Amino acid sequence: EVQLVESGGGLVKPGGSLRLSCAASGFDFGTSSMSWVRQAPGKGLEWVSSISGSQTFIYSSDSLKGRFTISRDNAENSLYLQMDGLRAEDTAVYFCARGESVGSTWYHFDSWGQGTLVTVSS
């Protein structure tokens, strides 16, 4: 069974940093494309960033303007999101998701974690 468990969320002040983690199990993590998707309170889904299994392809939302960095450790079956320069509008539940991709073309997310809440407030 595919399992994705996020951690690392919490309360952080504007301008601060936070690192989210996603522990994966039940599938071949090293060959799987992974992504972060967020959802602000009462709002819709917003894609954040994606990384291929071999780390050949890394994509991020233009709206983030380079503040967030996705990475992975295939030996540890873990996905990470380093978030710097946090703003109030980054307050959201952050989901880890497994994706389907072929080369530089990406498709759907077939498994999701339960999410971790990040709150940016002074």
Place this chain on the structure above:
Amino acid sequence: SYVLTQPPSLSVAPGETARIICGGENIGTKSVHWYQQKAGQAPVLVMYYDRDRPSGIPERFSGSNSGNTATLSVTRVEAGDEADYYCQVWDTTSDQYVFGGGTKVIVL
């Protein structure tokens, strides 16, 4: 950047058919995927590659995609189908994932 447009809400009586639309320029040339999200839960994939159902998703769910509109149809709607539904594509022009704004399906 590419934009997907969904109506904010849709009300349907039990036993009827819900047709959830997702509009986008030439969306028929893209692969469209759909997610169901119930209150307080993570999204669940209910349709991929326009019309393929993941295992465990009832046959009552079907999808189509042509021209500027993709549609997720749910026949014989049940109370348990009440949820937010999101369409999603990969925009090859910008190398970005795009989600629609979501449609809240209300079962009367």
